[in-house]
Amino acid sequence: MISRLFLFASLLLPQLFVAQTKSAAPVTKSQFVENLLNQMTIDEKIGQLNLPSAGDIVTGAAQNADIASKIKNGLVGGLFNIKSVAKIKEIQSIAVQKSRLKIPLLFGMDVIHGYETTFPIPLGLSATFNLEAIERSARIAAIEASADGINWTFSPMVDISRDPRWGRISEGSGEDPYLGSKIAAAMVKGYQGSDLRDPRTILACVKHFALYGAPEAGREYNTVDMSRIRMYNDYFPPYKAAIDAGVATVMASFNEVDGVPATANKWLMTDVLRKQWGFNGFVVTDYTGINEMTEHGIGNLQTVSALALKAGVQMDMVGEGFINTLKKSLEEGKITQNDIDQAVRLILNAKYDLGLFEDPYKYCNEKRAKTEIFTPEHRAEAVKIAEESFVLLKNNNQVLPLNPKQRIALVGPLANNAVNMAGTWSVATKQERSITLIDGLRTFSSTITYAKGSNLDHDPAFEERATMFGKSLNRDSRTAEELIKEAIEISKNADVIVAALGESAEMSGESSSRTNLEIPLAQKELLRELKKLNKPIVLVLFTGRPLVLTEEIELADTILNVWFPGSEAGTAIANTLFGKSNPSGKLTATFPRNVGQVPIYYAAKNTGRPLGNKEGKFEKFKSNYLDVRNEPLFPFGYGLSYSTFEYKNISASKTAFKTNEEVEIRVDVKNSSKIDGSEVVQLYIRDVVGSVTRPLRELKGFQKIALKAGEAKTVTFKISTEDLKFYNSDLNFVAEPGTFEVYVGGNSDATLKVQIQLLP
CATH class of the missing domain: 2.60.40.10 (Immunoglobulins)
Structure with missing residues (x-):
């Protein structure tokens, strides 16, 4: 029998030779792709290298959208920033019914730590030290995303970071290459499974290649400069682990490597990635990564587009440098036909591996969309995994676990706010469905009293920057004194105070670098006033990065670091506070005593004049500070338990x-x-x-x-x-x-x- 693949090819690719007899040997992937490649015009080939954002496409209007005409003309290889079976099916139909060669599209999305069922931010996931749980989180994310039409995720992010000023430390697995490598492989396996033709698997994309987590001054997109021995020993291992695990795609980083932006770095993209590590998938840029190389100062759009292609980049995200300049560069001899063909070949291979040529609508199953997203089973897993991610930093006098009979005063700007619970890069989360801390506590106790206590920060402009993408903390118009007074009043009659403080979701993540790693002053002042009541204080700390907690460690009796736990946040935190679960998380990034210690990490090398074991002591002509001891506040791997x-x-x-x-x-x-x-x-x-x-x-x-x-x-x-x-x-x-x-x-x-x- 002729397979469905050949039948599909014979119907949609009329000039493709397909054997018509039962005895004909099936064509291989290589033969199929080469036959298709030979039929493509130069414009159609370059179109496969183009990855625009879907923008504001809506169901029913897609046929008339500007992007639709490009798809009909074969000028789009994939889309991202679009979800739902209805939308994706409509757009896919344009590609496979109205374009000349009927080549299906890829549909990508930033599925970073879950889909609608959202797990802890990746830094929190890493704190579980549970590879099976981390793989399960990626498996569930793939099931849900694929049920909603998505077949490609821009995850895992495996950048090693030893500088908590950098906001995207929240998206990775911390400072250690060994742990980071194990997690990278687990995430790839979770997303891709053992067979990409399974409709519940999606393409993974390891990012950001390479060294993105080590920008100077901890400032987003900034210069990275390090020796190659440090690259190979400390920063490359998680990327290589993802390659060894079979990751299908790689995303280039924004930063330069050895003075050449990664997106145009042939040593990185070809010599290391393909020749040394054997990667055989395709490389996609980050958002407008090609265009941004002009600001680095290495050429105009035509020049940098040609450099990227020749370096080993196959797909251009959003910038349209490829689609607007490669044809001219080919005519001028700046690139070759083989450069283009090889890039197209790799993208067609990925579509073949996903089974899209056999069934372009395999991810458009309305039944799955209704039954496999945000299910009770997935949410239960999210609770368990979140509980494992919490790190107990302090628990004096066994204040935790709480007793449901205790009178509890709940205060803080993060105590009753659903939209910040999932953290950064939770684009598919329906934020309003996330469970708040107050709702979680009320399942255990009816004696909860609540007051906001403070805004996120005294500065409204800062708060606006830190609560983007609809993740408002609903800034209170009352004065700081009025907010604190209310919190003090409800706390006077309490047996214990639970203070939900820390960062908002978007205080960490992309373009969220900080020079001050402390909790905002408005919240500090609240904690100081609560301390005067001489009541036990439990600090529930929300954060996407290591923070400086030298004052908080003195003010609070207990500190439970919950990161951003995901859509089931309130349930998981309450279970832990009341002892239904026992904290077992461990830090995967060192917490400094102050920002002046940064970068700080456990796997440091000795100097010729080490201080030795004289902790807290100053010694002249040794490697130490005048004003603070060498060791961190909390070391890598640290975490208490009940x-x-x-x-x-x-x-x-x-x-x-x-x-x-x-x-x-x-x-x-x-x-x-x-x-x-x-x-x-x-x-x-x-x-x-x-x-x-x-x-x-x-x-x-x-x-x-x-x-x-x-x-x-x-x-x-x-x-x-x-x-x-x-x-x-x-x-x-x-x-x-x-x-x-x-x-x-x-x-x-x-x-x-x-x-x-x-x-x-």
Whole structure:
């Protein structure tokens, strides 16, 4: 029988040779794509490289929209910023019924941490240290997005960031390349599954390639400049992990790399990505990334478009540099026909892999749209995952968990605000459906009293910038004194005060860099006045980045960092505050004592004059500050629990091993409390002597274990030569014989240690 693919091709591609006999051998993907490519005009080829935004297209008007004429003429390869089966089906029908070659479109969207069922922001997801949960969140996001017509997401964002001034730290997995790599692979697997022809999978797009998370001064879109040895050891690993996991597409970053913008950087896009790592998908620019290279100062639109194509970029997002200049560049000999053909070939391959040539409407199933989005099952998963993301930073005198019989005063600008619960980059979330903190608390207690207490910030202009995209905090016109007075009045008769403070959703994310990492002053002043009541204070901290909490750690008895938990925020937070769930999250980005310590991260290298273990001490002619101690407020991997855990009896199965052998590291972990809980057991190594300087510690393993009250387990890690490898000064990936220190504990300051030796 002739397959549906060939039947579709014979109907829609009239000049394509398709075997008509039962005995004919089926054509391969390569043959199909080459046959189609040979029929395309130069305009149609360049059209496949064009990715405009759908803008304000509405159902019923799409046929007459300006974009429709471009689709009919074969000048569009895909669209993004559009959702719903009805809209997408209507637009897809223009491509497959009214264009000459009937080539289906890709439909993309920023599905970053969930679709309508929204999970914690990615920095919060990473704090779970639960790869299965993170993969499930991406799987659910793919199910929901694909049910609504989307077949491509611009996620995962895997940029390593060690500078919390940069707002997009909220979108990544923190500061560590090992953890970031594990999460990158899990996200790709969650989105793409094992077979892209499954209609519940979508194309993933790893971004932003490369080094986007290290801008100078923490300022968005700014210059990035680093050595290649740092690139390969610290910043490249998560991108490569996504490639190794089979990610279908890559997005170029805005920044320059070695003085050349990434979008035109052939070393990056061809030498590293394709020749070294073997990537065989296509590369898309970021939003107007080609056009913006003129501001970098490397040429006009025609010049930079040609540079991008020749560097190895295949699709132009929004800028239309390709569609407006490549034909001229071809005529002038600045690019070749092969440059264009290879780019088109890769995009057609992706459409083939998705099964769009066989069924261009495979993502337009109205039944799925009605039954597979924002389901009770998905929402229940969102609650569980959010609970795992919360990081308990302090819990003096076991103020938490709360007792439902306690009289609770709830204050703060984030206590009763649904639209900020999902955080940044939650474009598909129906924000008004998100569960607020006050609603969550009321499911446990009827004694809740509430007052806003303060605005986000004293400055209304700042608040407007920090509450964009409809995420208003409904600024109160009363004075700061009046707002605080109301909060004090309701708190006087309370047994405990819950203060919901921190950032708004859009205080972190793209174009949300900050030079002040503290909670806004209006909220600080509220907390200071509440402290005077001498009541227990629980600070529920909303944030998309590490914050400076040196004052808050003194004012609050308890600090529960909830990031931005997603659409089920209130339920998850209330479950945790009342002890229905037990915090188990761990920080994946270091919290500094002040902004002057930035960049700060655990995997630092030693200086020739280290301060050593003299914590909090100043010593002249050593590497320290005059005004603040070296160590952070909270280190990487830190997080408390309602349970307490004891580590002891670390051991190695052998003290010396050869290249082809493994060493088992064992440690006993006990829940020494009366509360069941989960702990993230973390393993770090130090390469004591190397041909190049090595970090003081590097995460090389973690396990999340559940322990009943009083229960103990022996946790085992395996270390192989692969875990000891790094890129040397020649950029060779090597493991050098020598001594390694292995630390195991509950954060990066772990003290239990054993030594092992890799033999020559």
